[in-house]
Amino acid sequence: MKTIKLRHPYQPQQIPAGDVVLVLGFFDGVHRGHQQVIATGKKIAAERGLQLAVMTFNQHPAVVFQKFTQPIQYLSTLNEKEMLMEKCGVDLLYEVAFTSSFAGLSPQAFVDQYIVGLHAQVVVAGFDYTYGKKAVASVAQLPEYAHDRFETVVVDKLEDQGEKVSSTRIRQLLLAGKVETAAELLGYVYQTPGVVIHGDARGRELGFPTANIQVAPHVLLPKEGVYACELQVGGKWYQAMGSIGHNDTFGPNRELTVEINILDFDEAIYGEEVAVSWNAFLREQVAFDSADALITQLKADKQATREYFERKINFSAD
Structure with missing residues (x-):
């Protein structure tokens, strides 16, 4: 797996040649829900003879948007995330620095520079992925911004015991000492x-x-x-x-x-x-x-x- 760290605005020569299936998400913990999204991308990449790429961020967007009053505690460091991604069979891992300048991109500019610019032929994302304000920048709007340049595949939520498998739920379990249940949702x-x-x-x-x-x-x-x-x-x-x-x-x-x-x-x-x-x-x-x-x-x-x-x-x- 090759890890490529991007800071906005990146240089085009940083992006390897060749079309990819691009999976989008923050992927804190790379839990079973995330693994399902990545596996969907991997299956499509194998069928089409393309490389599997994942784009994630170096820090949670909430750091820039100041949505948390307390320091964010992650389920995985960047190094751990890289190791987990490699286990999932990812070929290219893009780690984008989530900065104010990156956050200021319009939805169309994000799609042009960080989806089309990364040579995506197919984009795979979870049902709740956003790249700006949800009303105008959710996966539902991706085909509108794509202008027929790539396909979009949306992966539905994974549930366990009738509840969504999520990083938030796993954090709650860990803070309650329920590490064995957390392990079931993480997959490790x-x-x-x-x-x-x-x-x-x-x-x-x-x-x-x-x-x-x-x-x-x-x-x-x-x-x-x-x-x-x-x-x-x-x-x-x-x-x-x-x-x-x-x-x-x-x-x-x-x-x-x-x-x-x-x-x-x-x-x-x-x-x-x-x-x-x-x-x-x-x-x-x-x-x-x-x-x-x-x-x-x-x-x-x-x-x-x-x-x-x-x-x-x-x-x-x-």
Whole structure:
């Protein structure tokens, strides 16, 4: 897959020659609904002998339009989005910088420069895709702006349990600690990237040494709590017990931390770029009366983590 970063106005020579099927969307998380849209484009591209291109943005349009009062927390970083797109079989990934100048394009100018200009023969988008004000710039108006230069294919919404599969719904599930349900909608277990940093070494003192993870900025963390999870270090995944919380047992007003106790692992990994896979929510965070009470609970959490992975392995074997 080739990734091409565009900033408005782009130079025509940045666009590879050759016609494409162009899939449009922001694709935060590249969940099952997004995958359905991309798969539709991939099928058409294969039938017509064309390359499959996807156009997305480097940041959410709401950043420019100031629709959110709080910083946006994404389900996937750009790097993660690129990896997920490659798994979907995308040939060309256009990452357009969503800036004020880009946002100021008229619907016709957007179509001329970012659809026709990218050599699209067929455009594929979800039913709710817009490229300006919905009343004049939804997928329903695309044929009007196309002037017979490309075809438009609209993909209907994907539902699960009677509800639309959406990034918003997945965020709500993660913030409620329902990571297993979120994984069903994503099509994979939710992950957060980060770097291992030094902590206060309290976990080691308790007999449960942890890797303290500095999570990548603007990435959504699941609900505070204790999880069965996995940590990827150097391309290898390790079973682990994870905690998102403030360590309230040791005092109030502490910073939020992400701490991962890797099972059967005793190596120094400071400075490593890692990813945490949040497999299952085990329990809420609790302020314990003493360190001994916390240790007792951590032993139970570790056993629950082992049992989770044993069940998972046995289920896979069946």
